[in-house]
Amino acid sequence: DAGVTQSPTHLIKTRGQQVTLRCSPKSGHDTVSWYQQALGQGPQFIFQYYEEEERQRGNFPDRFSGHQFPNYSSELNVNALLLGDSALYLCASSLPRTETQYFGPGTRLLVL
Amino acid sequence: GEDVEQSLFLSVREGDSSVINCTYTDSSSTYLYWYKQEPGAGLQLLTYIFSNMDMKQDQRLTVLLNKKDKHLSLRIADTQTGDSAIYFCAESPNSGYALNFGKGTSLLVTP
Numbered sequence: 001d002a003g004v005t006q007s008p009t010h011l012i013k014t015r016g017q018q019v020t021l022r023c024s025p026k027s028g029h030d031t032v033s034w035y036q037q038a039l040g041q042g043p044q045f046i047f048q049y050y051e052e053e054e055r056q057r058g059n060f061p062d063r064f065s066g067h068q069f070p071n072y073s074s075e076l077n078v079n080a081l082l083l084g085d086s087a088l089y090l091c092a093s094s095l096p097r098t099e100t101q102y103f104g105p106g107t108r109l110l111v112l
Numbered sequence: 113g114e115d116v117e118q119s120l121f122l123s124v125r126e127g128d129s130s131v132i133n134c135t136y137t138d139s140s141s142t143y144l145y146w147y148k149q150e151p152g153a154g155l156q157l158l159t160y161i162f163s164n165m166d167m168k169q170d171q172r173l174t175v176l177l178n179k180k181d182k183h184l185s186l187r188i189a190d191t192q193t194g195d196s197a198i199y200f201c202a203e204s205p206n207s208g209y210a211l212n213f214g215k216g217t218s219l220l221v222t223p
Contacts, residue, residue, distance in 0.1 A: 004154075031208060033210070033211075035211075040215070041215055041216075042116075042200055042202075042213030042214050042215045042216050043155070043200070043211070043213050044213070045210040045211060045212070048209065048210065056209055056210055058210060090154055090155065092155075092211075094208050095208070096208055097206075097208045098208050099143055099160055099208070100157055100160070101157070101208070101211065102157065103147075103154040103155040103156070103157075104154050105153060105154045106153075106154050
């Protein structure tokens with residue numbers, strides 16, 4: 001049983017560019033959450049998708065957007081990249097209204 | 113969001129017990145979690161506790177919750193070198209919704 005998978009594992013972009021990160025949830029899970037973890041910090045909640053809709057959103061600008069597909073996989077898009085967007089981006093999946101969120105290994109984004 | 117505070121570092125000797133502490137400010141926190149992160153890896157859920165519980169034990173792990181003081185602790189018995197990692201405390205007012213994390217406690221286990 002595959003866990004949460006994310007692609008790519010590493011990515012280097014320059015300021016002003018756009019990036020798309022991808023997440024496949026754990027088998028049987030239909031809810032996907034995205035978190036940003038800056039170096040030396042705890043993860044910060046970006047948003048959560050359920051039934052292809054954004055269900056909850058954290059304190060992130062509109063440059064951060066997402067999508068969930070019918071197969072429950074999800075994408076995180078970041079436009080107009082800033083140096084401060086450099087971080088580990090974590091995806092977590094869960095069944096709706098359950099306690100356990102399972103995290104993927106993350107995508108490490110470096111913005112130069 | 114509301115604050116979750118943790119001490120940054122803890123060093124223990126192999127075989128000793130480790131106690132990692134966490135305080136939170138959101139009185140509506142219903143679910144409290146402990147996650148482990150090893151270098152270069154994602155987060156592994158260790159255990160969680162509901163706010164109506166005082167204690168939960170799972171093998172070498174014991175979670176204590178003082179809801180009045182909004183204080184959560186994780187005790188690791190017989191700490192091993194493989195337990196060296198960063199431990200994150202997190203809270204959520206509703207099951208399955210956004211997790212609010214602390215900055216993490218870096219645990220170093222020395223032989």
